[in-house]
Amino acid sequence: MTEASLPEISAASSPPGGRGTRRARAALPLLLGLPVALWQVAFFVLPLAFLVVVTFWKVRNFRLAPAFDLANWEKVLTSTPFQRALVYTAEVALVATVLSMLLAFPAAHAIALRLSARARGRWIAFLIIPVFSSYILKVYAWQVVLSPGGLVNTGLALLGLPAADLLGGTLSLNIGLLTLTLPVVTLILTFALMGMDHSLIEAARNLGASKVQVLTQVTLPAIKPGLGLAGVTAFLLSFGDYASPVFLTGSNPPTLAILIVDTVKSGSQWPRASVIGVSMLAILALAFVLVQALTQKRKTR
Amino acid sequence: MTEPYVRLEALDMAYPGHHAVKSLNLDIAAGEFIALMGPSGCGKSTTLRMIAGLDKPTGGRILIGGRDMTEVPAEERGTPMVWQSLALFPFLSVEDNVAFPLKMRGESPNARRRLANDWLDRVGLGGMGKRDISQLSGGQRQRVAIARALVTQPSILLLDEPLSALDAHLRVHLQTELARLHRELKITFIYVTHSQSEAFALADRVVVMADGIVQQAGPPRDVYRAPVNAFVAGFMGMNTRLEGTVTGRADGMIWLDCAEGRMAVPDTVPVAVGAVQSFVIGADRLRLLAEGMAAPVGQPQVSGKVVGMEFVGSTQTIFIESDTGRDFRLQRLDLGDDATLTPGTPVTLTWDPRHAWALPNT
Numbered sequence: 290m291t292e293a294s295l296p297e298i299s300a301a302s303s304p305p306g307g308r309g310t311r312r313a314r315a316a317l318p319l320l321l322g323l324p325v326a327l328w329q330v331a332f333f334v335l336p337l338a339f340l341v342v343v344t345f346w347k348v349r350n351f352r353l354a355p356a357f358d359l360a361n362w363e364k365v366l367t368s369t370p371f372q373r374a375l376v377y378t379a380e381v382a383l384v385a386t387v388l389s390m391l392l393a394f395p396a397a398h399a400i401a402l403r404l405s406a407r408a409r410g411r412w413i414a415f416l417i418i419p420v421f422s423s424y425i426l427k428v429y430a431w432q433v434v435l436s437p438g439g440l441v442n443t444g445l446a447l448l449g450l451p452a453a454d455l456l457g458g459t460l461s462l463n464i465g466l467l468t469l470t471l472p473v474v475t476l477i478l479t480f481a482l483m484g485m486d487h488s489l490i491e492a493a494r495n496l497g498a499s500k501v502q503v504l505t506q507v508t509l510p511a512i513k514p515g516l517g518l519a520g521v522t523a524f525l526l527s528f529g530d531y532a533s534p535v536f537l538t539g540s541n542p543p544t545l546a547i548l549i550v551d552t553v554k555s556g557s558q559w560p561r562a563s564v565i566g567v568s569m570l571a572i573l574a575l576a577f578v579l580v581q582a583l584t585q586k587r588k589t590r
Numbered sequence: 591m592t593e594p595y596v597r598l599e600a601l602d603m604a605y606p607g608h609h610a611v612k613s614l615n616l617d618i619a620a621g622e623f624i625a626l627m628g629p630s631g632c633g634k635s636t637t638l639r640m641i642a643g644l645d646k647p648t649g650g651r652i653l654i655g656g657r658d659m660t661e662v663p664a665e666e667r668g669t670p671m672v673w674q675s676l677a678l679f680p681f682l683s684v685e686d687n688v689a690f691p692l693k694m695r696g697e698s699p700n701a702r703r704r705l706a707n708d709w710l711d712r713v714g715l716g717g718m719g720k721r722d723i724s725q726l727s728g729g730q731r732q733r734v735a736i737a738r739a740l741v742t743q744p745s746i747l748l749l750d751e752p753l754s755a756l757d758a759h760l761r762v763h764l765q766t767e768l769a770r771l772h773r774e775l776k777i778t779f780i781y782v783t784h785s786q787s788e789a790f791a792l793a794d795r796v797v798v799m800a801d802g803i804v805q806q807a808g809p810p811r812d813v814y815r816a817p818v819n820a821f822v823a824g825f826m827g828m829n830t831r832l833e834g835t836v837t838g839r840a841d842g843m844i845w846l847d848c849a850e851g852r853m854a855v856p857d858t859v860p861v862a863v864g865a866v867q868s869f870v871i872g873a874d875r876l877r878l879l880a881e882g883m884a885a886p887v888g889q890p891q892v893s894g895k896v897v898g899m900e901f902v903g904s905t906q907t908i909f910i911e912s913d914t915g916r917d918f919r920l921q922r923l924d925l926g927d928d929a930t931l932t933p934g935t936p937v938t939l940t941w942d943p944r945h946a947w948a949l950p951n952t
Contacts, residue, residue, distance in 0.1 A: 491644050492677035494664040496691040496738065506693070510681040 337570075343563040351557045365564040370548065378544040379572075382528035384459070385466040389523045390516075392467070393475040400475075401482035413479065419472045428465050428532045435461050435537070457538050465533030470523040477522060481515020482508070517584030521577050528573060545569050595620035595655060595778050596641065596746065602649030603636050603802075610636040612802040613650065620745070623772050623779040625793035627786065628825070633802035634782045638748050641780065642669045654746065665694075670739035674751040676731055678723050678738070685710065685719030688737045695742070709737040713767070729760045736771070746778040753788060765791055786826065790814070798822050816858070818950055823870040828947065829919040830876065833868035836861045844948060849914040850892045854943040859950050868949050873907065873921035875945040878937055885940040894918065896935045910937060
């Protein structure tokens with residue numbers, strides 16, 4: 290008993306009390322965290338489980354019927370539209386990820402390492418505000434701007450230039466996706482750069498590293514976890530996005546998100562739509578784990 | 591001094607609202623171990639950073655080895671630094687940290703590995719090259735930082751409070767090691783510290799700075815024995831300062847009339863009778879007289895009362911206010927009689943006049 294209670298005595302700044310009260314005190318933080326945990330279970334874990342279960346169900350007379358049938362998986366995974374959409378969506382998400390990283394890094398570098406504390410605060414606020422405004426609205430605005438009779442083409446017409454076909458291609462889709470990813474990616478990279486030990490940069494210069502070497506040998510390795518997080522976030526957002534493909538490419542070619550909606554609309558194929566949904570989640574989880582493994586801090590043995 | 595290796599010419603650093611370094615002139619010989627010391631904000635670290643090229647001076651020139659380095663970027667100066675924060679790269683192994691400057695120079699991987707491991711052996715970290723920085727103790731990390739700075743065989747090493755973050759035992763240990771490295775390498779060490787003991791133990795010459803100005807430069811013994819002003823005197827622990835009117839000079843002593851009585855100080859400064867002269871006494875030179883005892887012949891006698899006491903291991907510092915309202919700081923071996931020296935206790939002080947030091951009048 291004496292031995293067992295030793296660490297508690299040394300650690301206890303709390304007034305002496307029975308074991309019960311101490312345990313209650315330790316349990317309180319857990320108790321306060323419970324609502325969020327319950328919320329997550331009710332609205333994420335359970336629906337996800339249900340989604341997985343539904344992939345094995347059948348549709349009879351436009352109604353769901355419980356079953357254990359692998360046919361949905363087989364049907365979807367081997368279908369050409371799904372495979373095409375999968376490749377296309379991955380392609381689009383990768384391009385958007387690379388683009389947003391390339392565009393965001395210089396900005397984040399300038400904000401985090403070049404600006405005064407005051408200017409930095411303003412720029413960060415400037416990046417946070419768009420995150421809170423409606424994305425659908427912004428994509429819709431892009432549609433108006435880029436449409437054949439939209440702002441850009443009206444401007445071109447006024448200058449006597451031929452109209453440009455801006456809507457409905459890779460360009461418009463990436464503009465839409467960047468609207469979504471760029472502020473977030475810039476913020477993540479900014480915080481990562483602000484969080485790194487800045488004396489490392491000075492030390493590197495002091496030890497003979499050129500500006501390029503400082504960047505490639507010190508700054509980028511130092512924020513590797515941040516780079517991973519930024520990349521995964523950009524990929525996640527653009528891989529699962531529905532608004533940009535719908536508004537800016539007219540769902541053509543369809544991405545996986547659009548394919549889900551189409552599958553449900555045409556014949557209430559909830560199980561097949563679920564297969565697509567679960568596949569998307571699996572791919573995202575895989576990407577997340579992969580990047581996590583790649584960017585983890587170096588560990589020796 | 592022969593041709594200096596490092597020459598700072600009217601070096602100036604003015605930040606908005608803060609003049610950190612004011613027209614600093616300093617020559618440092620090749621192979622010299624020099625310590626820049628002073629309280630925080632005195633400009634010592636800024637001076638070091640300017641030598642390294644990390645801060646750009648707002649005025650003056652920096653010459654290293656006869657070459658004007660003022661406009662040369664940090665990465666081309668060859669002035670490696672050991673930082674208080676160490677600034678080791680956490681994402682690199684111990685070996686790769688030490689090899690970093692070699693990699694920047696484009697050395698082959700083989701040469702890098704060999705040289706890095708040679709240096710790790712040299713600082714007592716042989717066989718630890720593959721470890722992670724986080725697996726090392728504070729003292730071991732400090733050694734990695736030193737090896738990393740020396741691996742390119744520089745002719746100068748800058749050290750910015752390198753031992754401040756270590757515990758007392760390790761500090762002394764690494765101090766010895768730095769002294770050994772300096773002896774073996776025979777290169778210029780510029781060492782910034784706020785610690786008098788570190789500076790004195792290591793440096794050939796100390797430079798005491800305050801308010802961006804060099805107050806005094808010289809071998810530790812000279813600076814300690816003959817401070818040129820009240821600031822340096824205080825920084826060297828001669829915190830007790832008295833002043834009086836000069837009444838005459840005799841037998842190598844200046845005689846003064848002070849509020850505390852008639853005093854003598856060694857005659858080291860030119861003074862005129864009737865002028866006001868101040869002098870300082872080292873805390874370790876003051877003595878407490880036992881109750882009822884008179885001071886030895888020829889020694890002053892000042893009465894006052896204890897106002898405070900500090901206990902530092904084997905020594906104790908006693909703060910005394912004289913009846914005339916002056917502050918005396920006395921340091922002595924712990925005699926185990928603290929109990930009788932509670933605040934308010936009346937005491938009588940004395941010292942050997944030969945240990946007093948007249949401050950030059952500026």
